[in-house]
Amino acid sequence: MDRIENLVRDKIKISPFGRNDTNSICVDIPQTCKQILAILATPSSCCYNPAAMLTTDRVSGSALVFFSLLVIWESRRLPLGTFRQPGPAYIPILLALLLLLFGVSLAVTARRAPLLSSLSWTEWRHALAILAACIFAVLGMERLGYRVTVLVVLIFLVRIMEKCGWALTVSFALLVALGSFYLFHTILRVPLPQGPLGF
DSSP states (O other): OHHHHHHHHHHOOBOTTSSBOHHHHHHHHHHHHHHHHHHHHSGGGSSOOHHHHOBHHHHHHHHHHHHHHHHHHHGGGSOOBOSSSBOTTHHHHHHHHHHHHHHHHHHHTOTTSOBGGGOOOTTHHHHHHHHHHHHHHHHHHHHHOHHHHHHHHHHIIIIIITOOOHHHHHHHHHHHHHHHHIIIIIISOOOOOOTTTTO
């Protein structure tokens, strides 16, 4: 739009008496129209460019919003409970609402984020490993139990993918696996799978 405005200003000549020179405008109209159409034909000058709207933060925020809505929709089958006695759906819905808020905020404030097309996808191995870990967690949660599944997934991600030491990896994995199980299962009384060995 700036290019069009500058073009029109260049084509309109001001007379010494402070009036627009209509003769010069009429002469330049065909050529000016051709130049304006040429500018509008370029993808970078359009008022609405879908590729320019797809930034990394907008895509990430939209994915978080979609995931949070999916969690809220699936949690409707479980009893919500109350604040003093939360049901199985209370914490998932609460976390999904927070995730929804963060996703919307991320998508709205993503004007200066890099374009999605500018990514070189050099971290595709990490993304594939995280996806494989999520699939393993879904398939192994009922068979191995919550604590064992979370422990294995965290050891894989922290030790294998992030190359951290064994002491830090094991301590972090045990803290998260046992601590989250105690929080949700014991304190909040959310039923979690315990596996065939009851662990």
